[in-house]
Amino acid sequence: MALATLAVIIDPRGMFRMASIDGINAKKFSFFQREHFIKPYQILSFQPRTVLLGNSIANSAFDLQHPALINSHTYSYGIAGAGTYTNWITLLHIQDSLPETAIYFLDFSAFFTANASQSKQSIEQSDLPHRLHYHADGSQNHGRWLQIIKDYALVLLSWDILHDCLETLKRQNEDGWHLQADGSWGGGSSQTGKPQRKRLLYVEKEIFFRPLLSHPSDLPFFEGTNGENTLAYFQSIIRLLQERNVRTILVIPPSHARIYETLFTQQRWNDYRIWKQQLVSINERIAQELGKPPLPLWDFSGYNAYTTETVPQPSDKLSRMQWFYDSVHFKPALGNKILDVIFDNSDKQNFGQPLTSNTVDEQLAHMEQSHLAYANTHPDDIQDILDACVSMAHNANQCITDTQIPKP
Amino acid sequence: MLFNSYEFLLLFLPGVFLIHRLLLLSGASTQSLLAWFCVASSFFYAWWKPHYLLLLYSSLLLNFVCVQVLRQPINTYIRKGTLAAGVAANLGLLAYFKYTGFILTNLQQAGLWHDPVPNIVLPLAISFFTFQQIAYLVTCYRDPQNSCSLLEHIFFITFFPHLIAGPIVYKNELVDQVRGGRLAAATARHWQQGLSLFIIGLSKKLLIGDNIAWLINPLYDHGGPTGSLDAWLGSILFGFQIYFDFSAYSDMALGLAYLFGLRLPINFDSPYQATHYREFWRRWHVTLFRFLRDHVYIPLKHDNHGQLAKILLTLLVFFLSGLWHGAAWTFVAWGLVNGILVIINDKWLLLFDRWLTTVPDWIKTASGRLFVLIAMSLTFMLFRAPDFHTATVFLSHLFSAADITNSQLLATAKTTSWGFLLPSNDITLATALCILCVLLAWLVWCAPNAVRYSLDDYHTPTTTSMPNTRHIAIALGLLAWCSIMAIPASTSFLYFQF
Numbered sequence: 026m027a028l029a030t031l032a033v034i035i036d037p038r039g040m041f042r043m044a045s046i047d048g049i050n051a052k053k054f055s056f057f058q059r060e061h062f063i064k065p066y067q068i069l070s071f072q073p074r075t076v077l078l079g080n081s082i083a084n085s086a087f088d089l090q091h092p093a094l095i096n097s098h099t100y101s102y103g104i105a106g107a108g109t110y111t112n113w114i115t116l117l118h119i120q121d122s123l124p125e126t127a128i129y130f131l132d133f134s135a136f137f138t139a140n141a142s143q144s145k146q147s148i149e150q151s152d153l154p155h156r157l158h159y160h161a162d163g164s165q166n167h168g169r170w171l172q173i174i175k176d177y178a179l180v181l182l183s184w185d186i187l188h189d190c191l192e193t194l195k196r197q198n199e200d201g202w203h204l205q206a207d208g209s210w211g212g213g214s215s216q217t218g219k220p221q222r223k224r225l226l227y228v229e230k231e232i233f234f235r236p237l238l239s240h241p242s243d244l245p246f247f248e249g250t251n252g253e254n255t256l257a258y259f260q261s262i263i264r265l266l267q268e269r270n271v272r273t274i275l276v277i278p279p280s281h282a283r284i285y286e287t288l289f290t291q292q293r294w295n296d297y298r299i300w301k302q303q304l305v306s307i308n309e310r311i312a313q314e315l316g317k318p319p320l321p322l323w324d325f326s327g328y329n330a331y332t333t334e335t336v337p338q339p340s341d342k343l344s345r346m347q348w349f350y351d352s353v354h355f356k357p358a359l360g361n362k363i364l365d366v367i368f369d370n371s372d373k374q375n376f377g378q379p380l381t382s383n384t385v386d387e388q389l390a391h392m393e394q395s396h397l398a399y400a401n402t403h404p405d406d407i408q409d410i411l412d413a414c415v416s417m418a419h420n421a422n423q424c425i426t427d428t429q430i431p432k433p
Numbered sequence: 434m435l436f437n438s439y440e441f442l443l444l445f446l447p448g449v450f451l452i453h454r455l456l457l458l459s460g461a462s463t464q465s466l467l468a469w470f471c472v473a474s475s476f477f478y479a480w481w482k483p484h485y486l487l488l489l490y491s492s493l494l495l496n497f498v499c500v501q502v503l504r505q506p507i508n509t510y511i512r513k514g515t516l517a518a519g520v521a522a523n524l525g526l527l528a529y530f531k532y533t534g535f536i537l538t539n540l541q542q543a544g545l546w547h548d549p550v551p552n553i554v555l556p557l558a559i560s561f562f563t564f565q566q567i568a569y570l571v572t573c574y575r576d577p578q579n580s581c582s583l584l585e586h587i588f589f590i591t592f593f594p595h596l597i598a599g600p601i602v603y604k605n606e607l608v609d610q611v612r613g614g615r616l617a618a619a620t621a622r623h624w625q626q627g628l629s630l631f632i633i634g635l636s637k638k639l640l641i642g643d644n645i646a647w648l649i650n651p652l653y654d655h656g657g658p659t660g661s662l663d664a665w666l667g668s669i670l671f672g673f674q675i676y677f678d679f680s681a682y683s684d685m686a687l688g689l690a691y692l693f694g695l696r697l698p699i700n701f702d703s704p705y706q707a708t709h710y711r712e713f714w715r716r717w718h719v720t721l722f723r724f725l726r727d728h729v730y731i732p733l734k735h736d737n738h739g740q741l742a743k744i745l746l747t748l749l750v751f752f753l754s755g756l757w758h759g760a761a762w763t764f765v766a767w768g769l770v771n772g773i774l775v776i777i778n779d780k781w782l783l784l785f786d787r788w789l790t791t792v793p794d795w796i797k798t799a800s801g802r803l804f805v806l807i808a809m810s811l812t813f814m815l816f817r818a819p820d821f822h823t824a825t826v827f828l829s830h831l832f833s834a835a836d837i838t839n840s841q842l843l844a845t846a847k848t849t850s851w852g853f854l855l856p857s858n859d860i861t862l863a864t865a866l867c868i869l870c871v872l873l874a875w876l877v878w879c880a881p882n883a884v885r886y887s888l889d890d891y892h893t894p895t896t897t898s899m900p901n902t903r904h905i906a907i908a909l910g911l912l913a914w915c916s917i918m919a920i921p922a923s924t925s926f927l928y929f930q931f
Contacts, residue, residue: 171440174439175439175440175921178439178920178921179920179921182917182918183918183919183920183921183922184915184918184919184922185921185922187918251552
């Protein structure tokens with residue numbers, strides 16, 4: 026009883042929407058790798074009018090106090106590491122009360138089937154599908170009551186929850202990442218932790234190299250060995266949002282240029298090209314089928330002043346980048362600029378452009394040109410990437426290490 | 434459905450027990466009780482994937498039909514043919530679900546198969562109910578009158594305590610008890626002792642086995658060790674994980690059966706207390722080796738056979754054991770390595786028999802147990818490794834530098850939720866893990882066998898029995914509470930996948 030009472034009062038996972046008391050439970054630190062658990066419950070009680078969909082980028086990179094969002098009762102519905110299958114089933118979960126507006130962040134890595142943790146197979150083996158209102162095929166999940174009982178048993182009576190309560194109490198004065206009531210991640214501005222370059226390398230290895238090297242070479246990146254197709258889930262999401270008249274904005278977020286160099290050096294650029302072309306094609310095809318205008322698709326990727334921000338040297342253990350936490354996750358300062366552009370609040374400064382079938386090839390060609398210039402002027406970054414690939418591969422043949430980059 | 438799950442502990446088990454008691458109080462017949470257990474066990478099995486219940490019952494009916502044919506006064510050839518067909522059907526079913534992918538993958542690698550290898554889901558418990566029914570067919574072949582009704586057949590195969598991961602029960606072991614009225618004869622003492630053993634098993638799984646698994650899984654799944662610290666600790670800790678995992682399941686299975694007044698055969702008899710290799714294999718997965726002995730070794734063995742034939746038979750048994758455990762060459766290699774070690778150990782004992790009689794017993798016991806623990810841990814590493822490459826990495830690092838700085842085990846330990854309780858210094862943490870191994874070794878060597886300790890019917894003159902005191906009840910209650918608190922982080926049993 027004592028533990029259950031403590032768990033309810035501290036509410037380390039935000040399940041009970043208890044009063045937020047500074048110094049006691051205002052900051053929820055025990056959320057990392059538990060968003061599959063928390064968010065399906067949290068969003069239903071939050072009842073947002075605007076949701077941000079996607080993965081950790083949706084949670085960490087945007088300030089929900091931005092003028093475009095502040096009055097929109099916005100909820101960050103991203104789940105760290107989520108692929109398009111997770112996005113699809115978690116969207117179905119709220120289909121009975123869809124928001125008025127959705128901003129869907131399309132991260133390239135979310136479309137890799139080889140990302141084991143986000144594949145359909147691994148998601149189906151987890152608890153997540155059992156706690157959602159609907160199955161992936163749209164049928165109702167009548168058995169979710171059992172999962173709800175198990176979930177509440179966990180948050181009331183488990184060693185995990187005891188630990189979470191203690192951790193929550195202990196860390197209230199810290200500034201680490203914590204989950205806020207609106208689903209976004211607060212904090213994160215801490216200057217401690219891995220040196221900047223190491224952070225970038227870690228993400229590049231885990232999010233890109235590991236899945237890229239393990240994916241069968243005879244299958245496209247969006248197709249899995251068990252028949253799953255990440256572009257198909259994306260298509261289902263777009264269709265649902267269009268059919269239900271949700272005002273939707275699709276956004277390709279920026280990544281640091283090192284990510285694009287990863288794709289070029291390992292000859293995966295063609296995958297990226299196909300991906301963008303497919304995003305545009307699917308968006309326009311669905312719109313045509315439904316007799317509606319295509320959803321606005323904004324592209325903030327590419328080489329620009331933000332994405333080519335200088336990475337501190339390995340010996341510099343203290344400096345932090347202005348725009349990025351790591352190669353994929355950018356800071357709210359940059360997120361605000363994205364929101365400014367898509368809500369047309371400020372001068373675009375050549376940052377971000379609408380992506381359509383008329384502009385996608387030109388944009389890709391521009392990236393290819395920019396890659397040549399970047400690679401020739403940033404040999405350290407290229408070497409980092411090659412070394413990272415070799416360190417992840419089981420055998421050296423998996424990586425291309427002899428990269429001769431032509432002059433632009 | 435897992436024993437270590439909320440739905441089993443809070444819904445299924447209490448429900449089955451209550452209805453069993455209600456049926457008894459209402460004077461229900463044995464047939465009614467059997468029918469109830471068949472329904473409950475079917476529900477238990479179907480919880481995983483309902484449509485595989487059809488497969489289970491198809492197998493049951495097929496074997497029942499074979500048994501009915503064997504019961505008839507038919508000529509020898511038809512009897513043999515029926516037995517052969519029944520065994521072939523059972524093995525064919527097992528082979529299709531368990532080994533098709535393995536065979537086709539190997540053919541593909543040899544360039545003899547060019548189509549995609551189908552992804553065939555292995556039905557739960559198929560290895561167990563297949564072997565049990567083969568044993569039953571052989572029993573009926575040898576003694577046609579030694580059969581049972583359809584209801585009894587379904588019951589003894591599907592009885593949920595042993596359905597998923599053993600023990601492999603012979604028909605007489607359960608059916609005779611049922612016919613003797615034991616299902617209706619369970620007393621409060623049975624409930625108390627059965628529940629006690631179940632709680633002990635649950636705590637072994639949730640508090641020990643699962644925590645070891647969490648610690649060592651990243652080491653095996655991410656390419657293996659980089660130094661001898663991880664190589665040794667990873668091997669020894671997996672030896673403990675599989676020990677406690679299997680011991681836990683066996684305890685729970687026997688405890689659950691005892692709740693209903695039934696005795697299942699001991700399947701796990703404190704094997705790390707063995708002082709030589711062959712003795713270990715008499716204590717580990719007792720019923721599997723009993724099956725292989727009764728249906729492979731003994732039928733193939735002749736008194737005229739020389740040493741070489743006996744050696745080959747031993748290797749065959751271990752080869753089959755390895756293959757039964759998994760459809761991969763690492764399992765086959767694991768089985769064969771153990772067979773070779775048994776043979777070498779037998780020779781060693783034979784050659785040095787006279788010298789060994791001069792060695793004090795306590796030295797023989799201590800060194801024998803230490804040898805068994807270390808040797809088994811190293812072979813279990815092969816069992817656990819996802820491929821030969823990882824196993825080779827383990828072996829190659831056994832005598833390399835410790836490489837504490839890059840230790841995956843220490844890195845994983847530091848990421849635990851309760852990491853603040855651990856020393857931050859790497860050497861201190863490594864020492865703590867070594868001490869943990871010593872404590873676990875002390876536990877497995879010195880603790881009494883939980884089954885013999887808990888259940889009256891399994892006592893021997895040399896075993897101590899669990900005192901029936903309030904302190905023990907409180908201790909078990911605390912153990913149960915701690916275990917239930919650990920359920921959310923728990924995993925399935927290792928033997929679940931067979």
